[in-house]
Amino acid sequence: MPSHVGTADHILSSPPARADGVALFLDMDGVLAPLAPTPDAVRPVARRTAVLKALETRLEGRVAIVSGRTIAEIDRIADGAMTSASGVHGLERRRRDGSIERGAADKGVARALEAFNAFAAERPGMIVEDKGVAAGLHYRQAPDQAAAAEVLARRLSDETGLTLQPGHMVLELKTPGATKGTALTAFMREPPFQGAAPVMLGDDVTDEDGFRAAAALGGYGVLVGPGRPTAARYRLEDVDAVLTWLEAVVEA
Structure with missing residues (x-):
């Protein structure tokens, strides 16, 4: 059941900062990077790049960026720090081995x-x-x-x-047929993600599919930003809170 957040009697708490047995799926805009006036205005940031590289090592590859941006844009903003990635709401997906699958564009x-x-x-x-x-x-x-x-x-x-x-x-x-949820599910069928508990961090309605897919596979979603009705179990306030939490995951 979705949790209704943002009201005085039901506020979601912050997620636990534990790493063992967890796989992380991270949206880009509004989660890893602040929203900007134009898509091109979002650029690499040293703190973000450092924590993504550290997560790759700490989680033994069980981390992916799952975004509405293209994989090329993900690589630009993440400064090449992330191997596994899904772009355009699941229509592009790069596996841990570097191979990429893309759906054909609808006419x-x-x-x-x-x-x-x-x-x-x-x-x-x-x-x-x-x-x-x-x-x-x-x-x-x-x-x-x-x-x-x-x-x-x-x-x-x-x-x-x-x-x-x-x-x-x-x-x-x-193009129909893919969502952030289908991308998360596909990653979870493959090493090194298999057998882990998926945790999806997202900020808007496009991430709800990811929250539901994570819950269906024994994990949970983390809503970033103001409270609202959501399928997520936990919440973080903003991008800075996300990076601080990710740094705690690395150290946990």
């Missing part, structure tokens, strides 16, 4: 990109992101366009069959 993605670009051309501040298997429309710098962007994205989803994936000030239309 509707090209149509979505064309429509998003036309929409953005008339509205300053809108940013269109081509992820190959998905199209993103960012409105963080044009918040007054949120309603119009959502109407467009929902119409395109209905017409193309693409999955609409809302995020923090972004709407994505992606």
